[in-house]
Amino acid sequence: MSFEIAVLPDPESLALAAADEFARSAADAIRKRRLFRVALSGGSTPRALYRRLTRPPYRGAIAWDRVRFFWGDERCVPPDSERSNYRMARKALLDPLGIPPRHVFRMKGEEEPEAAARAYEQTLRRHAGGFARLDLVLLGLGEDGHTASLFPGTAALDPGRRLVAVNYVAKFSEWRITLTCGALNAARRIVFVVSGTEKARAAARILQKGPGWRELPASAVCPRRGSLLWLLDQAAASKL
Numbered sequence: 694m695s696f697e698i699a700v701l702p703d704p705e706s707l708a709l710a711a712a713d714e715f716a717r718s719a720a721d722a723i724r725k726r727r728l729f730r731v732a733l734s735g736g737s738t739p740r741a742l743y744r745r746l747t748r749p750p751y752r753g754a755i756a757w758d759r760v761r762f763f764w765g766d767e768r769c770v771p772p773d774s775e776r777s778n779y780r781m782a783r784k785a786l787l788d789p790l791g792i793p794p795r796h797v798f799r800m801k802g803e804e805e806p807e808a809a810a811r812a813y814e815q816t817l818r819r820h821a822g823g824f825a826r827l828d829l830v831l832l833g834l835g836e837d838g839h840t841a842s843l844f845p846g847t848a849a850l851d852p853g854r855r856l857v858a859v860n861y862v863a864k865f866s867e868w869r870i871t872l873t874c875g876a877l878n879a880a881r882r883i884v885f886v887v888s889g890t891e892k893a894r895a896a897a898r899i900l901q902k903g904p905g906w907r908e909l910p911a912s913a914v915c916p917r918r919g920s921l922l923w924l925l926d927q928a929a930a931s932k933l
């Protein structure tokens with residue numbers, strides 16, 4: 694598994710580096726395939742990145758009408774819930790850029806989870822090709838080594854041939870919809886964006902293949918025919 698690592702001094706420069714990555718992937722995909730298909734990550738870390746993309750130079754540098762938005766995972770909540778990954782991205786990125794709804798393919802957390810997961814798999818296959826080969830997947834990392842909603846010891850880690858699975862996450866008493874490792878690893882490029890000392894232990898275990906590293910779900914993320922970049926701020930990289 695080959696990958697790049699870049700360590701940035703602080704969260705602001707991490708967001709800038711991630712914005713540069715986003716812009717580069719977008720320009721490349723649009724040049725080669727006329728569209729840029731990106732899966733956004735949830736949680737709180739990417740908010741700074743999304744906000745940065747709505748300001749110069751990124752706002753004017755990216756052909757936003759050629760971008761199609763997907764998600765790596767979603768909490769099974771309504772789209773206007775404070776817990777919704779879609780809501781966070783809509784407020785930080787989609788609304789400020791005026792992205793038309795027809796270019797946004799959200800996981801429907803308000804629907805019955807299994808039905809929503811199956812519907813999303815069809816959406817992915819329809820809009821990202823039969824193998825759901827996204828141009829860029831943005832991912833975060835949890836303290837327990839989870840990514841997207843692939844948590845240690847959960848069913849979605851063994852999805853068979855599914856591209857989208859449902860997962861009950863006991864620690865949050867919450868159902869989630871998530872891309873499976875198979876779907877994530879079909880991407881042309883995957884970029885982890887990781888910030889904060891609370892992620893340092895998991896990041897070091899994965900990147901240095903420390904004791905039990907394979908038990909951490911994020912360790913299974915490696916594009917089959919693509920590239921992988923880990924972007925960390927100094928705090929998240931402090932145990933490397």
Ligand code: 6PG
Pocket residue numbers: 734735736737738739765766767768778832833834835839840841842
């Ligand atoms: C989610 C995310 C999840 C997130 C990590 C890190 O739905 O919460 O998909 O995988 O990326 O938990 O979250 P923070 O960025 O909030 O630390």
